[in-house]
Amino acid sequence: MPEHGSKSASVGPQGDRVRSDLNVGFEPTSGALTVDVTSKVDYLYGEAIESAVRRVTDAFAVTTGRLTVNDAGALEWVILARVECCLRRAGLDGPPVLPEPAPGADVPRNRDRLRRSRLYIPGNQPKLMVSGGLYGADGIILDLEDSVPPAEKDAARLLVRNALVALDWGASERMVRVNQGAVGEEDLVAIATHNPHTVLLPKVEDASQVVRAAEILRGLAGEEAAFLMPILESPAGVHRAFDIATADPLVVALTLGLEDLSAELAAPRTTEGWESFLARQTTVYAARAAGVQPIASVFSDIENEDALAAYVHRERGLGFDGIGCIHPRQIPVVHREMAPSEAEAERAVRVVRAAREAEERGLGAVAVGSKMVDPPVVQQAFRTVELAVAGGVLAEDWDAEA
Amino acid sequence: MAVKLERNAAGRKVPLDINGRESVPFKGVGKHRPEGSKAAPRVASCIDYPADGDKRVASLKEALLRVGLADGMVVSTHHHLRNGDAVGNLIFDAAAEVGAKDLMWFPSASFPVHANQIGHLDNGVIHHIEGSMNGPLGAYCSAGKMRGLGVLRSHGGRWQAIQDGEVHIDVAVIAAPTADFFGNANAVQGPAACGLLGFALADSIYAEKVIVVTDNLVPFPCLPWQIQGNNVDCVVEVESIGDPSKIVSGTTRITQSPDRRRIAELAAHFCAEAGIMRDGFSFQAGAGGTTLAFAMYLAELMRAENVTARFARGGSTQHMVEMLDEGLIEVILDGQTFDLDGVKSMREDPRHQDTSPFTSYNFHGKGNFASMVDVAVLGATEVDLEFNGNVVTHSDGRLLHGIGGWQNCLAARCAMLLVPSFRDRIPVIVDDVTTVCGPGEMIDVVVTERGIAINPRRQDLLDAVAGSGLPIRPIEDLKAELDRICGVPARPTLSDDPVAVVKWVDGTVIDTVWRVG
Known part of the structure; x- marks a missing residue:
């Protein structure tokens, strides 16, 4: 039978x-x-x-x-x-048979890590996933949403789950973009216990969506629950940016999707980007106020490196910490443009050294020369030094000469 | 078929008799010196040729009758027109018409377009092929359908075999993009201009009879002459020698594959970090997508560090020509031109020199250029833990590619294989290559997307890149990673029925290709 x-x-x-x-x-x-x-x-x-x-x-x-x-x-x-x-x-059921875990499949997640570049890889194209960890992106996003047609959502979900187990993502953060709504909840259930570091939630318009995702992840993975990066891609989402960013402690970053946002605004996306200026600024302000990282939208013209460089430069200037990439060759450009200048790095090094000295001497206030430096500036200086090292502006052993 | 086999210095079993001729098993690199005098065609006298210089005959068929084509003869053609070539097929169609049997086809390379010859192998016009066999011809040979053994030689090995008498060409047929009635010919002009005719040069000198076939006859003298009419017996005008659009064969596009670009970029950085890329250096790069990307990344580094190459050996393409124009390269030594920009540059720029396997690769030359090159980048189907390389067979033993100049280029000071670590689950780094085409002692560096393996024999290179930040890894380490990613492969079982042999550059037999299926 x-x-x-x-x-x-x-x-x-x-x-x-x-x-x-x-x-x-x-x-x-x-x-x-x-x-x-x-x-x-x-x-x-x-x-x-x-x-x-x-x-x-x-x-x-x-x-x-x-x-x-x-x-x-x-x-x-x-x-x-x-x-x-x-x-x-076929209507049959059984427990998943998982592949052998790759070395690095259990690398722990890190809330404050650099997220300068994140590379999107379609969740239904295994050939493109295999080398994802080789390109040095700060994050790899296995995408279950826009790059997967509706009829393939179930197949991609299992591919992405297995990829989280079987592939070595190198030093890249292990990220997954799930779908909206009920399909997205199935995605979360499938991946929750396979050490996704951060889950991107599309089209978040209300804090309750974040809370719901956090509940599912915590329910399955407890303390190991993945961090969340809500994506704002509608005027309503941008309007509630701060509520969304503070909806749950699992939120580590806030980003926005400009293609969908432009469509809803009825203002086509332009190179200058004035139509999304408020959205971008709002995202940065809300993220900073909530203590999470503001991350900019993707840049989709892979052939035009100069335009990408200009885009990264501009978004960094607005306060963003990272950019979305759709091709590995964009990654070095992003890292180069996200790096501080040598002058910025030198200034930051002076502040960091002064802060360390102050700490050693048990002083409450930090001074560079005769000028007092405020705590947020000190904090930013540590960040700038980290970025400068990652971007090759400062040597790894920059403090060895001190 | 009972074949006497012997294990050679590469540890491979090879036949001692190849198509009725005694052969020498590979003895090791630099261990074999063929002796005697160079081969030569019979003496010719000008009084037997038209005093007015007009050697035209009406058709290929008539030309074959004129040169006395007979059963069992060796007929050579050339691959300058690559997959657009018509002449290689037309000449055997004409041979069939005149009733010739059991010919040996001696092409400088064959392409998928030459699947036409399968009919002539089946009907007995062609006995066997000594030259590269790709696509349908490779499958035909692999299946054991060919009557004789295939013999695969490098471009240099072909010249060696002609010069030391291992192969005596009876009739050379040269497809010429431009020619005059005397037989002077070049490839820089005409609708099928392909740059140069270097692969036909030996044939024009050493063959008993030479037929030039052209679709662009110009009044005497055809200038420049890359082939000298004084070696030519007759000239045939045809409507078309081939399809010019297929000269480029789609090979001159820089790869868009992120993995291949990464391989190319790592290789270029290796050259910079190892000190190979320095003022006055030289490199060799072909027209494959990865090697083109290598040249692109190398150009970026050369620009940044203000370094100029004295010469580049190619495989010229638009990209190499741009480097010449920009002053990053002072001279191109061109062995085969892959696109129309390359052809134009060869025609117009005296710094773009045409070469032949004689200047570049010939074992019997008093030196050749290949060993003078600082770095050569090449592909491979497999490379093993001893750094032996395979370029002719697939991991299942099927014959897939010719050798081209690959073996010859290994003589470079630093020979690098740029290969993906695996292709669709098939590991490229293996325990033992299916077919040894290049001995491990000549392969210095293997660059994959997962890291760079340096041959332990090259301690100097290991030292030079220590601390560079490049992902240098033992080749065993890369292999272990592949075993994890792909799974440990089973060992395919090959038959013990030889269908072809692979010659080393000195004419000895380095390995055997076995029948599959």
């Missing part, structure tokens, strides 16, 4: 142009389960692929039906995700 209530299902891309991915199909039959694997790499991994498939069918206790795998060199974590998704689409 066919598995109770199962139906035919298919997941994953098909055709000659597919690379590093696979298609999985399931047909209910009354006979014992058969697994047919066709793979471009069968001479190297034929047995490994079949065994990965069987691990999932075993976990789902599938005993009948026909499973067909058409593989174009997908890595094991992709195979596991696609087979699981196919079986779920």
Whole structure:
């Protein structure tokens, strides 16, 4: 007899142009389960692929039906995700079979880390994810929202979950952008316990959305719950920026999405950006007031490095701490432009040294030369030094000569 | 088929008899010196040729009759027109018409367009191919359908084989973008202009008979002459020698792949940090997307540090020409021109010199340029823990690519392989390469997106980049990471039925390609 209530299902891309991915199909039959694997790499991994498939069918206790795998060199974590998704689409259920964790999969999150650059990677394109950790971005965002078509949300969710386990993200912050609404809540449930460092919440217009996400994450991951970065992409969201930024202690940064915002404003996005000036300023003010990082929108013209540099320069000037990237080649430009100038770095070093000296001598006030320096300036100087080191303006061992 | 095999100095089993000729197994780098006098065609006399210099004949078929094509002869063609070439196919169609059988095709390289020859292999016109076999021809050879053994040689090895008599060409057929009726020819003019004809030069000198085929006949004298009419027997005018749009073959685009750009950037930084990139240095870069990106990043670093290269060897492209124009390179020594900007530069700029495998690669030259180059960047299908490189077969043993100048370029002071660490789950760094094309002692650096492995034999390079911040890693370490990412691969089983051999630059046999399936 066919598995109770199962139906035919298919997941994953098909055709000659597919690379590093696979298609999985399931047909209910009354006979014992058969697994047919066709793979471009069968001479190297034929047995490994079949065994990965069987691990999932075993976990789902599938005993009948026909499973067909058409593989174009997908890595094991992709195979596991696609087979699981196919079986779920077929109406079957079982516990996930997770890949082996990569070194670094358990790196702890860091609230105050640098977030100068964040690289968006589509959550349904495993080929693009594999090297994500190599490009030196401060953060990698596996995107489940805009880059994934509605019919693929379930598949991408499992791919992203497995990518959080199986991929080495290097020094990059492990970020995920989930969907809005109910789909987004399913996303949160799927990823919560796999050490996402920060979750981006799209189109937040009300503090309650943040509270709800925080509840779900805390409920599943407790103390290890991911940080949150709400995205403001509507006039209503911008209007409530401070409430959103202070909605929950898990919020570490506030960002905005200018494409959607411009559409709702009925003011097309321009290079000068006057239509979003208030939104950008509001985001910076609200974030700073709430003690979280203000992060600027993405820059989408990947060919134009000069325009990107100008954009980063301008947003940094408004007070933003970071920029969204959609191609790895944007990352070095962002880091270069986010770095303080040598003069700024030198000034900051003088303040930092004075502050350390004051602390050693047990003095309450910090002075550079004959001038007193206020605490916010001291705090900013530490930040500037960190940015200068990260941006290569100061040597790692800048204080060795002191 | 019972073949006598012997294990060579690379540890590979190779046949001792290749197409009825005794062969020498690879002895190690720099261990073999063929002896005797250089080969030569029979003496010709000018009184046997038209005094007015007009050597035109009406058709390819007539030309083949005129030069006395007979069964079992060796017929050579050249790959300057790459995948746009028509002549390589037309000449065998004509050979079939005159009823020739069992010919050996000796191309300087073949392309997918030459799948046409499969018909001639099947119908007996072609006995076997000694030259690169890609795409459908590679599959045909891999399947064991060819009657003789394929022989893969480097561009330099081809010249070596011609010069020391290993291969005697009966009829050379030269596709010429421009020619006169006497047979002088060049490739800088005409609708199919492709830059130069260096790969046909040896054939024009050493073949018994030479046929020039052109679609752009100009009045005598054709200037400049890259091929001398004094070596040519007859000239055939055809409507088209090939499709000029396919000269570029899509190879001259800088890669957009983030991984490949990262590889190229790491390689360029390596050259700077290792002190290779210094005033007056030289480099070799081909037309693959990654090596083009390498040249782009190198140019940025050269600009920033105010460094000029004395010469670059290519594979010229628009990008290399721009570096010449900008003054970053003083001279281009061009072995094959990949785009129309390259052709124009070769035609108009005296600093853009055409070369041949004789000047660049020939084992029997009194020196050649390849070993004078500071750094060469190359691709590979596989590289192993001993740094042996493979460029001709896929990991399943199928014949995929020719050698080109790859083996010859390994002679550079620093030979670097720019490769992704894996391709669609197939590891590029492996325990043992499927086919040894380059011995590990000649491969100095492997650059992948996950780090740079330096051959432990090159302590000088290891020292030079210590503390540079570049991701230098032992090759075993990269391999271990791949085992984790891709899974430990099974070892594909190959047959023990040879279908082709790979020659080293000195004419010895370095490895065997086995039948698949």
